[in-house]
Amino acid sequence: MKHVLTVAGSDSCGGAGIQADLKTFSALGTYGMSVITAVTAQNTTGVVMVREMDPEMVAAQINCIFEDIKVHAVKVGMVSSAEIITTIGNCLARHRAVNIVIDPVMVSKSRCNLLRPEACETLVKVLFPLATVVTPNIPEAEVIVGGTITTLEDMKGAAVEIYNKGAKNVIVKGGHMEGPAIDVLYDGKQFLQFSGERVATTNTHGTGCTFSSAIAAYLARGLTMTEAIEGAKKYIHRAIAHSFPIGRGVGPTNHFHELYEKAGLLD
Numbered sequence: 001m002k003h004v005l006t007v008a009g010s011d012s013c014g015g016a017g018i019q020a021d022l023k024t025f026s027a028l029g030t031y032g033m034s035v036i037t038a039v040t041a042q043n044t045t046g047v048v049m050v051r052e053m054d055p056e057m058v059a060a061q062i063n064c065i066f067e068d069i070k071v072h073a074v075k076v077g078m079v080s081s082a083e084i085i086t087t088i089g090n091c092l093a094r095h096r097a098v099n100i101v102i103d104p105v106m107v108s109k110s111r112c113n114l115l116r117p118e119a120c121e122t123l124v125k126v127l128f129p130l131a132t133v134v135t136p137n138i139p140e141a142e143v144i145v146g147g148t149i150t151t152l153e154d155m156k157g158a159a160v161e162i163y164n165k166g167a168k169n170v171i172v173k174g175g176h177m178e179g180p181a182i183d184v185l186y187d188g189k190q191f192l193q194f195s196g197e198r199v200a201t202t203n204t205h206g207t208g209c210t211f212s213s214a215i216a217a218y219l220a221r222g223l224t225m226t227e228a229i230e231g232a233k234k235y236i237h238r239a240i241a242h243s244f245p246i247g248r249g250v251g252p253t254n255h256f257h258e259l260y261e262k263a264g265l266l267d
């Protein structure tokens with residue numbers, strides 16, 4: 001059994017954040033563990049309140065896990081503040097964490113800030129050099145590189161710029177573009193494209209969290225970066241294809257589509 005850790009925020013409605021990450025780790029045959037950076041009160045229509053954890057508590061959670069259990073991969077999601085980011089960076093470096101997937105979560109689909117805007121620079125400086133892979137969506141990549149991204153060429157340019165900030169691999173996700181969902185990977189030498197047919201649905205709450213957690217689970221299982229992204233892309237595509245409405249807004253993806261299919265629970 002491989003053990004995967006998520007360092008992220010709690011999403012009370014269960015489709016994104018820690019809850020999505022743990023479901024993904026389990027669905028992909030790994031053992032999931034969690035360090036909570038912030039608690040959000042949110043549902044399918046939006047985020048109502050955010051409470052950050054004390055950085056000391058974040059450090060205590062990370063240290064507890066690494067001092068006792070082997071961690072085969074780490075996914076980092078919502079990190080909220082510069083103090084929490086610095087704490088996470090120090091702890092991951094001290095414990096020589098491997099297979100680190102950084103999802104630079106900034107704003108929720110419902111347009112609520114999940115990262116204090118002034119903490120963006122710290123996120124890039126402290127966490128990118130530790131990253132095995134960074135997984136920005138288009139709006140996040142635009143903030144990080146300071147420009148607009150409208151074409152595949154722009155995505156490639158942004159991937160190179162983000163690579164130059166210290167990440168070993170960068171995958172710029174095309175979920176926010178029109179047409180097929182094309183993600184672009186840059187590993188310092190070449191570009192690879194991962195393409196999926198776009199699923200016509202509004203139930204895409206937590207797609208980014210789920211995708212980055214799937215990459216972490218596959219890296220923990222020993223797959224190469226390309227294999228891990230291919231696997232994650234297939235997993236998120238099926239999870240979106242079998243997504244469902246649960247409230248009045250943006251519904252979650254279906255993390256356990258394979259299990260439900262075997263049980264005859266899918267349409």
Ligand SMILES: Nc1ncnc2c1ncn2[C@@H]1O[C@H](COP(=O)(O)OP(=O)(O)OP(=O)(O)O)[C@@H](O)[C@H]1O
Pocket residue numbers: 016108109136137138173174175176181182183196197198199200201204205206207208209211233236237240
């Ligand atoms: N409607 C869709 N159909 C197929 N694939 C999609 C769709 N939307 C997103 N994806 C894919 O899902 C993955 C996550 O990408 P996306 O750009 O949605 O992340 P994100 O914006 O970070 O998500 P989040 O809103 O959870 O932060 C990518 O592989 C992307 O190509």
Ligand SMILES: Cc1ncc(COP(=O)(O)O)c(N)n1
Pocket residue numbers: 008009010011016017018040077078105107108109110114204205206207208209
């Ligand atoms: C705790 C937490 N982490 C991440 C997201 C991003 O997901 P989305 O952009 O789909 O709202 C979220 N809504 N909540």
